[in-house]
Amino acid sequence: MKKSLAVLMAAIMAASTAACGSAEPDTGSEAVSSAANDSGTESGEKVTVTFWDENAGDERTEYYQQIIADFEAENPDIHIEYLGLSSSDALSKYQTAIAAGETPDVGGLNNSWAATVIGQGHCVPLDDLFASWEGAENMEEGYMDICHSYNKDGKLYMMPTSSNFICLWTNDAMFEEAGLEAPATWDEFFAAAEALTDKDNGQYGYTIRGGAGSAAVLIDFIYSYMGTNEVFDENGKATINSDEAVEFLEKYFALYGKSTPESDITASYKEISANFDSGVSAMFTHNLGSYGSHVTGFGGTEGFTAHPLPTADNGTYVNYGGALTGLCMFDTCENQEAAWKWITYMCDHKANSYWNESIGQMPTNKACYEDEWMQGMQHIQCAIETMEQDNCITYTSPAYLPEWGSITTTYIEPAIQSVMSGDMTARELLDMWADYLNEAYANYMAD
Amino acid sequence: MRTKIKAGKKDWMPYLFLAPAAFFILAFLAYPLATVFFYSLQSYDVTKIADKGFVGLENFKDLFQDDIFFRSLRVSAKWVLVEVISQLVLGMILALLLDKKFKGRGLYRCIVFFPWAISGVLTSMLWSLIYNENIGLLNSLLKDLGILSNNMAWLGNMKTVFKATAVAEIWRGIPFFAITILAALQNIPADLHEACVVDGATGFQEIFLVKLPMLKDTIILTTLLRAVWEFNNVDLIFTLTGGGPSYRTTTLTMYMTNMSIKNGNYGYGSALAVIAFFVLLLFAGIYLKLSGYGKEDA
Numbered sequence: 001m002k003k004s005l006a007v008l009m010a011a012i013m014a015a016s017t018a019a020c021g022s023a024e025p026d027t028g029s030e031a032v033s034s035a036a037n038d039s040g041t042e043s044g045e046k047v048t049v050t051f052w053d054e055n056a057g058d059e060r061t062e063y064y065q066q067i068i069a070d071f072e073a074e075n076p077d078i079h080i081e082y083l084g085l086s087s088s089d090a091l092s093k094y095q096t097a098i099a100a101g102e103t104p105d106v107g108g109l110n111n112s113w114a115a116t117v118i119g120q121g122h123c124v125p126l127d128d129l130f131a132s133w134e135g136a137e138n139m140e141e142g143y144m145d146i147c148h149s150y151n152k153d154g155k156l157y158m159m160p161t162s163s164n165f166i167c168l169w170t171n172d173a174m175f176e177e178a179g180l181e182a183p184a185t186w187d188e189f190f191a192a193a194e195a196l197t198d199k200d201n202g203q204y205g206y207t208i209r210g211g212a213g214s215a216a217v218l219i220d221f222i223y224s225y226m227g228t229n230e231v232f233d234e235n236g237k238a239t240i241n242s243d244e245a246v247e248f249l250e251k252y253f254a255l256y257g258k259s260t261p262e263s264d265i266t267a268s269y270k271e272i273s274a275n276f277d278s279g280v281s282a283m284f285t286h287n288l289g290s291y292g293s294h295v296t297g298f299g300g301t302e303g304f305t306a307h308p309l310p311t312a313d314n315g316t317y318v319n320y321g322g323a324l325t326g327l328c329m330f331d332t333c334e335n336q337e338a339a340w341k342w343i344t345y346m347c348d349h350k351a352n353s354y355w356n357e358s359i360g361q362m363p364t365n366k367a368c369y370e371d372e373w374m375q376g377m378q379h380i381q382c383a384i385e386t387m388e389q390d391n392c393i394t395y396t397s398p399a400y401l402p403e404w405g406s407i408t409t410t411y412i413e414p415a416i417q418s419v420m421s422g423d424m425t426a427r428e429l430l431d432m433w434a435d436y437l438n439e440a441y442a443n444y445m446a447d
Numbered sequence: 448m449r450t451k452i453k454a455g456k457k458d459w460m461p462y463l464f465l466a467p468a469a470f471f472i473l474a475f476l477a478y479p480l481a482t483v484f485f486y487s488l489q490s491y492d493v494t495k496i497a498d499k500g501f502v503g504l505e506n507f508k509d510l511f512q513d514d515i516f517f518r519s520l521r522v523s524a525k526w527v528l529v530e531v532i533s534q535l536v537l538g539m540i541l542a543l544l545l546d547k548k549f550k551g552r553g554l555y556r557c558i559v560f561f562p563w564a565i566s567g568v569l570t571s572m573l574w575s576l577i578y579n580e581n582i583g584l585l586n587s588l589l590k591d592l593g594i595l596s597n598n599m600a601w602l603g604n605m606k607t608v609f610k611a612t613a614v615a616e617i618w619r620g621i622p623f624f625a626i627t628i629l630a631a632l633q634n635i636p637a638d639l640h641e642a643c644v645v646d647g648a649t650g651f652q653e654i655f656l657v658k659l660p661m662l663k664d665t666i667i668l669t670t671l672l673r674a675v676w677e678f679n680n681v682d683l684i685f686t687l688t689g690g691g692p693s694y695r696t697t698t699l700t701m702y703m704t705n706m707s708i709k710n711g712n713y714g715y716g717s718a719l720a721v722i723a724f725f726v727l728l729l730f731a732g733i734y735l736k737l738s739g740y741g742k743e744d745a
Binding site for chain 2: 089091092095096098099116119120121199202210211212261262263264265266267275278280402403405406409410413414415417418420421423443
C-alpha cells in the first residue's frame with residue numbers, strides 16, 4: 001500500500017512540476033524574433049492565433065467576424081480564435097489571465113487601462129516588427145506617439161486601430177423647440193442645460209455620468225473648461241485642484257437633480273446613453289462610439305447632432321488625445337509572426353477603414369482619410385474639423401499612470417457621488433484627487 | 448451470519464472511498480483558502496508589480512487605517528441583520544399560512560417559490576426596472592395613488608438606496624425560509640395540534656408555545672446559513688447599485704471584490720477575505736453556542 005501511495009504521490013508531484021514549468025512565460029523582445037522564425041506559418045501548418053476583443057457587443061462581434069473571415073481567406077494558414085469580453089470586465093479578465101499565464105496571443109486594449117496591462121511586463125515590444133512593416137508609414141504619427149507613452153520605457157506595445165473624439169451630442173428637436181443653438185462655450189452649455197429642462201414633462205437639459213467611468217470623463221471636462229493640457233506642472237504636481245477646476249465642478253454638479261435626472265448619480269454609459277436616446281435628456285457627452293446607439297434610438301441618422309465640447313474662456317479647444325483602442329501581443333504567444341500579421345491586418349487600410357466605418361470611429365491609418373464614408377458622416381467630420389482648428393490643443397489624460405484605475409474606481413468615483421449628493425465639496429474632491437495623482441505620478445517617475 | 452473482514456482491507460478501504468471527496472475538498476476549498484491566507488501576507492498589486500513580495504502584516508495594518516473597510520463592515524452588519532430578520536419573519540408568516548389547508552394551496556406554494564428560482568442578475572434587472580426613475584412601476588404606482596408628486600430615483604437617492612436594495616433581496620430570500628419552515632411544520636405530529644384544540648389553546652398560543660419551540664433547530668440552522676449567504680452576497684448589490692452611491696451599499700465582500708477583481712490589488716483583497724473569513728467563523732461559533740443548537744429544551 002505504502003509503495004502504491006508513494007508512486008501516486010510521485011506522479012502527482014511530477015505532474016505539478018510539469019504544470020509549473022509550462023506556465024513559465026517568455027519575456028522580452030528576444031522572444032519575438034525566435035518565435036517568429038519558428039512560426040507554423042513557415043512550416044505550412046495551420047496555426048491558431050487567439051484574440052480577445054476588449055469591448056464585445058452583438059454588432060462589433062459581427063464586424064470582427066467579417067474581418068476575420070476576410071483575413072483567413074487571405075491567410076489560409078492562420079486561424080483567428082475570437083473571444084469577446086465585455087468592456088466592463090475586460091481589464092479584470094486580463095489581470096486574471098496575466099496572473100495565471102493564460103493570456104491570449106493578441107488582445108484588444110482600451111486607452112483607459114492600456115498602461116495598466118502593459119505595465120505588468122507581459123506584452124511584447126513591437127518596435128522592431130513595426131520598423132520592418134511596409135505599412136508603417138501610413139499610421140498616424142500622433143497616435144503612434146501616444147502608444148509609445150503607455151509605458152515609461154517608451155517602447156511600442158500597442159498598435160492603434162481606432163481613435164476617438166469626445167462629442168456633445170444634442171437632440172435637434174429639443175433645441176429647435178427651445179430656439180437654442182448648440183453651446184459653443186461652457187457658460188452657454190450651463191445655460192442651455194437649464195433652459196432645456198422641463199421636469200414636469202420628464203425632460204432634462206443634460207445627463208451626468210455619476211456611476212462607473214465618471215472620473216475618466218470628468219477629468220476631460222475639467223481640462224476642457226480650464227483650457228489647458230498641463231495635467232502636471234513643472235514640479236510634477238497635479239493641477240486638477242486649481243481654483244478654475246473647483247469653479248467648473250461647482251457649476252457642473254449644480255446641474256445634478258436640477259437639469260439632470262436624479263438617478264444619474266449611479267448612471268454609467270448605458271444609462272446616460274438611454275436617457276439621450278429616449279428623449280429624456282437634450283444633451284449628452286460621450287465619444288464617437290455612441291453613434292450606433294443614437295441611430296437605433298432615433299430610428300435613423302436624423303434628429304441628433306455631434307458637436308465638439310465647449311471651448312474654454314481663454315478661447316482654447318482642448319482635444320482629448322488619448323482615446324485610442326488598439327491591439328497588443330502577449331509574451332505567451334507562440335506564433336508571433338502570425339499574430340503580427342493579424343495586428344497589421346487590422347491596422348492596414350482595408351480592415352481599418354471597414355472597422356472604423358462600422359463602429360463609427362476615427363481610423364488610425366491615414367490612407368482611410370480619403371475614403372468616401374469619412375466625408376459623409378457628420379460626427380466624423382465634426383471631429384476632423386475641430387482637430388484642424390488653430391485653437392485646438394491636445395491633452396493626455398493621466399490614465400497612463402498604472403494606479404489610475406484603482407484610484408478612480410476606489411476613491412474618486414464614490415467621491416464624485418458624494419459631491420453630487422452634497423456630502424462633500426468640490427474642493428475636497430479635487431484636493432483628494434490631486435493627492436492621489438501626485439503620489440501615483442511620483443511612483444511612476446521613480447520606477 | 449457475520450462476514451469476516453480481513454485486517455488489511457479494513458485499513459485502507461474507508462480511505463479509498465473517502466479519497467475522491469477528500470481530493471475535491473483539498474483542491475477546491477483547502478488550497479484556495481491557503482492561497483488567500485498566503486496572498487494576504489504579500490504585496491500583490493498588479494499596478495505595482497515591482498513591489499511584489501512578502502510584506503508580513505502590512506496589508507492588515509493598512510486595513511485597520513482604512514475608513515472604507517470599517518464603513519463596508521458596518522454596511523455588511525446592517526445588511527445581514529435587516530435581511531435575515533425580515534426574511535425570517537415574512538418567510539415564517541408565509542409558511543404558517545401555507546401550512547393551513549385551503550383551495551389552491553399547491554399553486555400558492557409554487558408562486559411563493561418563484562423568487563427563489565430566479566437568478567440574481569434577473570432579480571436585479573426586474574427590480575431596477577421597478578425602481579427606474581423615468582419608466583419605473585413604483586413611481587408610476589405611487590404617483591397614481593397621489594403619494595408621490597415627482598419621480599424618485601430609488602437607487603440613486605442616498606436615503607433610499609439601502610432600503611430599496613434590501614427590499615429586492617428580501618423578496619428573493621423569503622422563499623428559502625418559507626419552504627424550509629413549511630417542511631419542518633409538516634413534520635410536527637398532528638396529535639399536538641389536536642391536543643391544542645382539546646386544551647382550548649388559541650392559534651397564537653399554538654404557534655408560540657408549541658410550533659416555534661419545535662422549529663427551533665430549523666430556525667437556527669436556516670438563519671445561520673442565510674446570514675453567511677447574505678454576508679457573502681455580491682451579485683444583486685453589484686448589478687443593482689455597484690456598491691454606490693458613495694459606498695452606501697458597499698458591503699465587505701463588495702469592497703473585497705472591487706479591490707481584487709476590479710483594481711487588481713490581490714494582496715489587500717486577500718487580507719479583506721481573511722478578515723471576512725474570521726468574522727464569519729466567529730459569528731457562526733458564537734451564534735451556535737448562544738442559540739444552543741441541537742440541545743433539547745429542558
